[in-house]
Amino acid sequence: MTKILAAPPADSQLRPIPGHAGPPLVGHALEYIRDPLTMMQKRWDTYGELSWFTMIGRRWVAVLGPDACQEVLQNKDRAFVNSDGWSALIGPFFHGGLMLLDSDEHLRHRRIMQQAFTRSRLEKTVDALHPAIDAALDSWTPADGFRAYTELKSLTLDLATDIFMGGAEHSTEREIEAVKTAFVDCVQAATSVIRYPVPGTRWKRGLDGRRLLEEFFRRYLPARRAHETDDLFSVLCHIESEAGQRFSDDEVVDHMIFLLMAAHDTSTITLSTMMQYLGQYPEWREKCRAESLALGTSTPGYADLDGLVSLDLVMKECLRIVAPVPVMARRAVCDTEVQGHFVPAGTYAAVAPHFTHHMSQYWPDPERFDPERFAEHRREDKVHRYAWEPFGGGVHKCLGMHFAGAEIKAIMHHLLLRFDWHVDPGYVAPLNFTSLPFPSDGQPVDLRLRD
Numbered sequence: 001m002t003k004i005l006a007a008p009p010a011d012s013q014l015r016p017i018p019g020h021a022g023p024p025l026v027g028h029a030l031e032y033i034r035d036p037l038t039m040m041q042k043r044w045d046t047y048g049e050l051s052w053f054t055m056i057g058r059r060w061v062a063v064l065g066p067d068a069c070q071e072v073l074q075n076k077d078r079a080f081v082n083s084d085g086w087s088a089l090i091g092p093f094f095h096g097g098l099m100l101l102d103s104d105e106h107l108r109h110r111r112i113m114q115q116a117f118t119r120s121r122l123e124k125t126v127d128a129l130h131p132a133i134d135a136a137l138d139s140w141t142p143a144d145g146f147r148a149y150t151e152l153k154s155l156t157l158d159l160a161t162d163i164f165m166g167g168a169e170h171s172t173e174r175e176i177e178a179v180k181t182a183f184v185d186c187v188q189a190a191t192s193v194i195r196y197p198v199p200g201t202r203w204k205r206g207l208d209g210r211r212l213l214e215e216f217f218r219r220y221l222p223a224r225r226a227h228e229t230d231d232l233f234s235v236l237c238h239i240e241s242e243a244g245q246r247f248s249d250d251e252v253v254d255h256m257i258f259l260l261m262a263a264h265d266t267s268t269i270t271l272s273t274m275m276q277y278l279g280q281y282p283e284w285r286e287k288c289r290a291e292s293l294a295l296g297t298s299t300p301g302y303a304d305l306d307g308l309v310s311l312d313l314v315m316k317e318c319l320r321i322v323a324p325v326p327v328m329a330r331r332a333v334c335d336t337e338v339q340g341h342f343v344p345a346g347t348y349a350a351v352a353p354h355f356t357h358h359m360s361q362y363w364p365d366p367e368r369f370d371p372e373r374f375a376e377h378r379r380e381d382k383v384h385r386y387a388w389e390p391f392g393g394g395v396h397k398c399l400g401m402h403f404a405g406a407e408i409k410a411i412m413h414h415l416l417l418r419f420d421w422h423v424d425p426g427y428v429a430p431l432n433f434t435s436l437p438f439p440s441d442g443q444p445v446d447l448r449l450r451d
C-alpha cells in the first residue's frame with residue numbers, strides 16, 4: 001500500500017516521496033538482488049524519480065533518472081553525506097576509505113591521494129602490469145566452458161598483490177591465500193542479512209577478515225615507509241599534497257583496504273562483461289584484435305593504449321550495460337529537496353546509475369550491445385551529462401577511473417593476442433546483485449589458444 005515518506009513543510013510547495021514497505025526484515029532486498037532493473041522500472045512507472053522502499057531494516061529512497069542522480073551527486077547544498085550512507089552497507093569493513101569520508105576531511109585525503117594517480121604514475125603502473133598479466137595468463141588452460149569470470153577474478157587479485165602491495169616479501173603462499181580470502185570475506189559481508197557477529201555468519205567472517213588485513217598491511221608498513229617503490233602501498237606512504245600533507249600509518253592501512261575493494265570487483269566484472277560480448281560479437285572481437293596487432297607490441301605503454309579505439313568503445317558499452325557500481329549510497333543530514341520532493345533529514349538515498357543506463361528515453365534500444373553509440377558520430381552518452389555515469393559524479397567521482405581503464409585495456413590486449421574465444425549468441429549472464437554484480441555461473445566461454 002502506498003504511503004508517503006514524510007509530509008513536506010506546509011509552506012514549502014514540495015511534494016512528498018511515495019513508496020511502500022517490503023516484507024518484514026529483508027524488505028525489498030531479495031527483489032533487488034534478483035533483478036534490480038525490473039524492480040527500478042516498476043518504481044519508475046509507478047512513482048517516478050523518487051520513491052521509498054525498505055532494505056536491511058532501513059527506509060531508502062530510490063533516486064532514478066539522470067536529473068535526480070545529478071542533483072544528489074552534485075550535492076550543491078551539502079545535504080547528503082557519503083559516510084553515513086555507505087557505512088550502512090560496508091562501514092565495518094571499509095571504514096576510513098576515501099569514499100566514506102566527507103567535507104573537509106574528504107578533501108584533504110583526496111588531495112593527497114590524487115598524487116598516486118598522476119599520469120607519470122599511471123605510465124609506471126602500466127609498465128609493471130605487463131609481466132604480471134603475462135605470468136597470470138600462463139596458468140590459463142583453454143577449454144570449452146572455461147569459467148572466464150572466476151579466472152579473471154583470480155587474475156585481478158594477483159595483480160593487486162603485485163601492483164598495489166608491491167608483492168609480499170617474507171609471506172608464505174598460505175598467508176597470501178589467507179589475505180585474499182580475508183579480502184573476499186570483507187566484500188561479501190557487506191550485504192549480509194544477519195548483521196551481528198554470530199559465529200559462522202558472513203558478517204563475522206568479514207570482521208575477522210578486516211582484522212587480518214589490518215595486521216597484514218601493518219606488518220609491511222615499516223618496509224614501505226623506508227623505501228619508495230612504484231607500488232600503490234609504498235606510494236601512499238610517501239605522497240603528499242601540494243600543501244605538504246601526508247597520510248598517517250592508520251590512514252594508509254584504511255586506504256589500502258578500501259582501494260583493494262574499489263579496484264577489484266569493479267574491474268573484474270567489466271572485463272568479464274567485455275569477454276562475454278566480444279565472444280558473442282566476432283566482428284567486434286576482430287576489430288579489437290586488429291587494433292591490438294597494429295600496436296606491434298604485447299607491452300604497450302600507457303599512451304599506446306589510446307590506439308585501442310574499438311576496445312575503448314566496447315569497454316564503455318559494457319560499463320553501460322552492467323554498471324559495476326549499480327547504486328551509490330548517501331544519507332541526508334538535514335532536510336532538503338530533490339526534483340521538487342521533500343527529503344527529510346536522516347533519509348538514506350540509493351542513487352542508481354544502472355537504471356539510467358537502461359532508460360530508453362536516453363539510450364535507443366538499450367538492451368542491444370552497440371559500442372558505436374559512443375563513437376564520435378553518435379555520442380549517445382552526450383544526450384545528458386549524467387546519462388552515462390559508471391564512475392559516479394560530483395566530488396566523489398571515481399579517482400581510479402583512468403587506472404581502471406588502463407588496467408582493463410592492458411589485460412584485454414593480452415587476451416586478444418593470446419586467445420580466441422566464443423560465447424553462444426543467445427547466452428544471457430545470470431547476474432547476481434548480492435554485492436557488486438557478478439555472473440553466478442562463472443561466465444563460461446569456449447577458449448582457444450590463437451594459432
Ligand code: HEM
Nearest residue numbers: 098099262263266267324325328391392396398399400404
Ligand atoms: C571499472 C572500474 C571502476 C568503476 C566502475 C568504479 C566506480 C566508482 C564509483 C561509481 C565511485 C563513486 C562512489 C560514490 O560516489 O559513492 C568510485 C569511487 C572511487 N573509486 Fe572507483 N571504480 C572503478 C575502479 C577503481 C579503481 C581501479 C580504483 C583505484 C585503483 C578506484 C578508486 C576509487 C576511489 C578512491 C573512489 C572514492 C573517490 C572519492 O570518494 O573521492 N576505482 N568508483
